[in-house]
Amino acid sequence: MANPLLKIEDLHAAVQGKEILRGIDLAVGAGEVHAIMGPNGSGKSTLAGVLAGRDSYEVTAGRVTYAGQDLLEMAPEDRASAGVFLAFQYPVEIPGVGNLYFLRAALNAQRRQRGEEELDAADFLQLAKKRMKLLEMDDTLTRRAVNEGFSGGEKKRNEIFQMAMLEPKLAILDETDSGLDIDALKVVAQGVNALRDAQRAMLVITHYQRLLNYIVPDYVHVLAAGRIVKSGGKELALELEEKGYGWLEPEAAAV
Amino acid sequence: MSAATLTAPPAPAVYTVPDAAYERAFAAIAARSGEPAVLRQLRRSAFAQLQQRGFPTSKHEEYRQTNLAAVLQRSAFALPERPGAAALRAAERAAHPGAAFGGPQLTFVDGHFTPELSRLKSLPAGVRAGALLAANDAGDDRLARLGELADIGGENTLVAFNTAFFSDGAWVEIAPGAQVDAQIEIVHLATGGAGVPTMAHPRQLILAGRGSRAKVVETYLSLNGAAHLTNAVTEIFVAENAELEHARLQQENTAACHISAVHSRQAADSRLRLHALTFGGALTRNDVVTVLHGPGAEALLNGLYVAEGRQHVDNHTVLDHAEPRGASREYYRGILDGQATTAFRGRILVRPDAQHTDAVQSDKNLLLSSDCTANADPQLEIRADDVRCTHGATFGQIDEEALFYLRSRGVGAEMARHLLIFAFAAEALGRLNPSPLRTRLETELFSRWTGLTPPEGAEASGG
Numbered sequence: 001m002a003n004p005l006l007k008i009e010d011l012h013a014a015v016q017g018k019e020i021l022r023g024i025d026l027a028v029g030a031g032e033v034h035a036i037m038g039p040n041g042s043g044k045s046t047l048a049g050v051l052a053g054r055d056s057y058e059v060t061a062g063r064v065t066y067a068g069q070d071l072l073e074m075a076p077e078d079r080a081s082a083g084v085f086l087a088f089q090y091p092v093e094i095p096g097v098g099n100l101y102f103l104r105a106a107l108n109a110q111r112r113q114r115g116e117e118e119l120d121a122a123d124f125l126q127l128a129k130k131r132m133k134l135l136e137m138d139d140t141l142t143r144r145a146v147n148e149g150f151s152g153g154e155k156k157r158n159e160i161f162q163m164a165m166l167e168p169k170l171a172i173l174d175e176t177d178s179g180l181d182i183d184a185l186k187v188v189a190q191g192v193n194a195l196r197d198a199q200r201a202m203l204v205i206t207h208y209q210r211l212l213n214y215i216v217p218d219y220v221h222v223l224a225a226g227r228i229v230k231s232g233g234k235e236l237a238l239e240l241e242e243k244g245y246g247w248l249e250p251e252a253a254a255v
Numbered sequence: 256m257s258a259a260t261l262t263a264p265p266a267p268a269v270y271t272v273p274d275a276a277y278e279r280a281f282a283a284i285a286a287r288s289g290e291p292a293v294l295r296q297l298r299r300s301a302f303a304q305l306q307q308r309g310f311p312t313s314k315h316e317e318y319r320q321t322n323l324a325a326v327l328q329r330s331a332f333a334l335p336e337r338p339g340a341a342a343l344r345a346a347e348r349a350a351h352p353g354a355a356f357g358g359p360q361l362t363f364v365d366g367h368f369t370p371e372l373s374r375l376k377s378l379p380a381g382v383r384a385g386a387l388l389a390a391n392d393a394g395d396d397r398l399a400r401l402g403e404l405a406d407i408g409g410e411n412t413l414v415a416f417n418t419a420f421f422s423d424g425a426w427v428e429i430a431p432g433a434q435v436d437a438q439i440e441i442v443h444l445a446t447g448g449a450g451v452p453t454m455a456h457p458r459q460l461i462l463a464g465r466g467s468r469a470k471v472v473e474t475y476l477s478l479n480g481a482a483h484l485t486n487a488v489t490e491i492f493v494a495e496n497a498e499l500e501h502a503r504l505q506q507e508n509t510a511a512c513h514i515s516a517v518h519s520r521q522a523a524d525s526r527l528r529l530h531a532l533t534f535g536g537a538l539t540r541n542d543v544v545t546v547l548h549g550p551g552a553e554a555l556l557n558g559l560y561v562a563e564g565r566q567h568v569d570n571h572t573v574l575d576h577a578e579p580r581g582a583s584r585e586y587y588r589g590i591l592d593g594q595a596t597t598a599f600r601g602r603i604l605v606r607p608d609a610q611h612t613d614a615v616q617s618d619k620n621l622l623l624s625s626d627c628t629a630n631a632d633p634q635l636e637i638r639a640d641d642v643r644c645t646h647g648a649t650f651g652q653i654d655e656e657a658l659f660y661l662r663s664r665g666v667g668a669e670m671a672r673h674l675l676i677f678a679f680a681a682e683a684l685g686r687l688n689p690s691p692l693r694t695r696l697e698t699e700l701f702s703r704w705t706g707l708t709p710p711e712g713a714e715a716s717g718g
Contacts, residue, residue, distance in 0.1 A: 052663050056655075080665035092660040096678030096685065101709075105674070106664035113665070145678075162664065 003068075004029045005201045006051075006170055011062035013050050019060065020046040022226035030169070031198040035212055035237060036205045038223035039245040044205045045089060047223070048174040051203075052086035053079050066170065080106070081113035083169030087159040087176050094146035099158070100128060102146050103165055110166065131164040135191045152179035160191040171195070172203045177211035189214030209241035224248055269316075270309035270412065271324045276331040278306075281419055284334070291391050293398050301407045301418035308412045317410065320598035320630060321540050321569040326512050327416075332454035332484050334420060335446060338364040345478045346372055346444045358437035359384060364444045366422035366455035372442075381433020381467065387424040387458060397426045397460055404490045404518035404544075411542060413514050417456040417488045424458025427471055431464035431494070438470045438690055445507065447481030459489035463497040463525075470500040472692050477508035477535070484512045491519035493527050495549065500528040500688055504696075507535035509566060516542040523549030523578070530687055531587075532696070533560040533568050543572040547581035547609075558587035559683035561700075562595035562627075569598040574616075576609040576642075583613075588683040589620040590676060591627035602634040603644060610639050616646040621653070621679045673704040 004027040013021040020043045028034050038044050050057050051064065053076035064071040067082060074082065094102070108118040119127070132142065135157050147155050156176055163171055173192065177185055192215050196202070204215055212220070212234065220236040221228045222245075229248055230236065281302050285295070313322035338346060346364050361384060362372035368386035378384060390397045401424075407415040425441045443457050461471055475485055485507065493499050507513055513536040521527050533539050545554050560568040574583045589597050599618045620629040631648035653675050661671035680700050687693040701709035 054659055075668065076659060076662040077665050077667050077671075080663055086663050088660065088663075092654075092657045094657050094660070094675070094678055096681035097674055102661070102664070102666075102674075105670075106661070106666050109667060109670070110665035166664065 005067060006071075006203075007065040009063050009065075011047075011050070011064060012060045013046055013057045014060050015046065015057055020057075020226055021050065023062070024223075024226070024228060026221065026228060028170070028201045028203060030201055032219065033196065033202045033204060033215065033217045035215075035217035035220045035234075036203060036223055037207070037209070037220060037237065037240055040207065042223040043226040044207075044223055045174055048086055048089075048172050048203070048205055051172055052076060052084060077109070078113070080166070080168075081110045085163050085166055085168030085171045087156075087163055087171065087173045089174040089176075089178060091147050091150075091155040091159055093148045093150075095148045097146050099144055099146050100125075100142045103128070103162060106162075107165060128165065131161055134164055134194055135161045136187050137161055153181065153184035156180055156188055157184065157191075160188050164191060164195060167195075169199065170201050170203070172205070174205050175207065176204075177206055177208060185211065186214060209237045212237045222248055268312055269314045270311055271328060272309040273305060274328055280332075280334055284420065291398065293396065294388075294391070297398065297401065297407075298419050301415040304407050304415040305412055305419055308415075310412060310416070317571065317600075320596075321538065321567065323413070323514065323540060326538060327484075330452060330482075333448050333451040334422075335365040335367075335448060335453050335455075337367045338369065338446060342446045342478070343369070343371060345446070349444050349476050349478050358440060360440040360442060361386065361425045362442045362444065363423065363425070363455075363457055365446055365453055366443070366457050368423045368425075379433075379435050379437045381430040381464075382427070382435055382437075382439065382469070383430070384425065384427040384439065387426055387460065390426060400460060401458065401490070404492075404520055404546075405488050405516055411516060413486055413542075414488055414516055417458065417486050417516075420454070420486075421456040421458050421488075424460065426460040426462070427469075428462040429464050429467040429469045429497070429499075431466055433464065433467045433469070435467070435469040438472055438692060441471065441473045443473070443475045443485065443487070445475075445477045445483040445485060445511065447477055447479050447483045447508075449481070452482040452484060454484040454486065457485070457487045459487070459491075461489065461491045461499070461501065463491070463493045463499040465494040465522075466496045467494070468498040470502075470688070470690060472502045472504065474504045475507050475513065475535070477511055480508050480510060482510040482512070482537075483507075484514075486514040487516070489515070489517045491517065491527070493519065493521045493525040493552075495522040496524045497522075498526040500530075502530040502532060502687060502692060503541075504692070505533045505535055505539060509535060509537055509564060511536045513539045515540070516544070518544045518546075519554075520546045520548045521552040521554065524551040525549065526553045528555040528686075528688070529557065531556070531558040531560075531570065533558075533562075533570075536568070537566060539566075539568045541568075541570045543570075544575065545573065545583070546575040546577055547583065548577050550578045551580045552578065553581070554583045555686065556583070556585040556587075557683060557686040558585075558599075559589075559680060560587070560597060561590045561680065562597055563592035564595065565593065566595045567597070568595075571600045571602075573602045573604065574614065576603070576605045576612040576614065576639075579609055580611045581609060581613070583615070585614075585616040586683065586686065587618040588679065589618070589629055590623065590679060591620060591629055592623040593627060594624075595627045596630075597628070598630040598632070599648070600632040600634065601646070602636065603646070605635075605637045605639050605642050605644065607638045610641045612639060612642040612644065614642070614644045618648040619679075620648075620650045621676065622650060623652075623676070670705065673706075677701050677704045
């Protein structure tokens with residue numbers, strides 16, 4: 001890949017002095033879907049958080065280049081405007097702020113930042129209706145406060161709805177499958193698949209192979225103890241499903 | 256052993272006797288001609304009570320956070336007569352928020368009923384309302400009911416202070432069964448005077464008839480930035496199966512001292528929603544005493560206080576569950592900035608007969624600076640054994656995770672912070688039934704923090 005959309009080089013990051021990421025190298029090109037798998041505590045969510053700009057992580061070494069820019073230098077909102085989107089593992093409830101209002105404020109903040117015209121209420125609503133259909137979302141969910149009182153499945157659906165509205169260039173899905181029953185998983189996967197296109201890259205972080213039956217990745221990487229210990233095609237996910245993560249431990253230790 | 260050692264040290268003064276200025280002011284009132292005998296009698300006993308006890312100091316357990324005596328003794332207050340033409344013109348502009356709602360409105364200037372700024376011509380069916388003194392003149396003896404709930408002989412001597420000095424008040428009566436959609440407005444405007452701060456002692460008497468439904472809003476405003484004192488008393492009777500929503504909106508200037516007492520009594524299966532919304536005042540002290548006096552009564556106490564600079568807000572509430580199967584929900588929310596100080600004391604009393612009481616209390620504070628101070632003091636007194644009673648208080652900063660969530664979607668850091676402050680307030684406003692008042696407050700608060708006009712759907716109701 002000559003100019004990948006996202007290029008991670010020797011990335012190290014720590015939380016409260018404890019090193020979690022210990023040298024990640026990864027290149028993701030436009031249009032590609034990469035799955036990051038790994039056992040609990042391997043650093044999957046830390047990687048997602050560092051890319052989105054969560055400030056509880058301290059990057060101690062390495063660099064991340066996104067669309068030719070130094071991603072780590074950018075504020076979270078600037079990353080968003082530049083097309084980075086993180087679907088949260090635990091979406092935050094914000095009582096008092098309407099779901100649709102929030103989304104319109106976000107979308108228009110991004111458009112302003114990019115020098116584009118803001119969407120008026122009518123155009124926004126039309127777009128929202130279309131996207132809601134894609135996620136089979138109930139009208140009432142969008143009228144409520146952001147994620148307030150949503151079930152686990154509704155929250156995850158709302159994340160993908162936001163992604164569909166914001167149309168990012170790089171979508172990072174952090175354990176979007178966790179807490180979903182199979183029907184909800186299918187709907188969410190269907191939404192994600194509808195957003196796959198040649199311009200958009202996706203980083204799908206998951207503990208289980210199950211999600212990858214529905215969102216079929218181009219590449220699979222295994223993260224263990226803060227490093228990518230194995231990379232391969234979609235069949236690697238199946239191998240992991242069969243053998244578990246245990247067989248990779250020696251490789252993880254050897255790196 | 257000498258006699259001296261047998262003498263107990265003098266008890267700390269929990270009250271101080273009002274200084275001579277109040278005596279002179281009262282003498283002027285007592286000398287007024289034309290006041291009905293019932294009122295003269297009421298004033299005299301109230302002033303006698305006040306003189307006997309005095310104003311509470313911070314040595315008084317109920318006033319530890321707020322030394323009212325220090326404020327009330329420090330300065331003499333003028334008791335203005337009816338507003339002149341200039342005050343009326345100023346008041347006309349300020350009365351506007353009520354006017355914009357277009358519903359029935361009673362307006363008072365410095366405690367005097369001002370018919371020129373009121374709208375009582377076409378009251379909705381089932382609503383009777385007016386000024387207390389005028390009602391008395393018309394042979395309708397509303398005055399006799401004053402003090403039935405707010406006792407002039409009680410610990411809270413500010414009620415006696417009000418009763419001795421009040422100029423007039425509003426009464427609102429909802430007929431049994433009446434379903435009133437219009438919001439009934441009571442607006443109090445303070446002129447602040449020139450040089451000497453003014454004082455006003457407004458009164459409200461609200462009677463919700465059996466099975467009725469209505470909304471009453473009390474709004475307190477200052478006409479300018481001059482210091483003044485408001486000491487208001489509201490008595491609310493909610494008859495069987497009636498539903499009353501009562502909002503008290505305090506938006507006085509930040510030099511004002513605002514004291515209030517709201518006393519309510521609910522009959523069986525009635526529903527009362529009391530909102531205490533405090534934005535103004537240098538010093539504010541609100542007392543709410545709610546008695547669930549019949550089985551199956553439900554009360555909501557919803558408080559929102561926003562204090563910055565050196566503002567001080569003290570909310571004391573008493574929820575008195577006297578009968579079985581009562582439910583109370585008490586939610587107070589504070590937003591503090593600068594060097595603001597606030598206090599919340601919430602007492603829940605469950606009497607022996609009040610089995611199957613279900614009471615929830617929470618006080619949450621959002622602290623925006625490192626110099627502000629919030630106090631919370633829940634007091635549960637439970638004398639029945641089959642009840643559910645919970646309480647909690649929190650003090651916290653802006654939620655970092657929520658901030659990151661908003662920013663990760665493209666909302667700028669500052670806007671995200673302001674949205675979250677608004678959201679905290681919007682949750683409280685969401686507990687008001689949808690009304691022109693709620694919409695106006697949501698708009699005002701959204702603009703206050705974000706500097707923007709809210710598009711539709713900015714707010715979403717809280718739980």
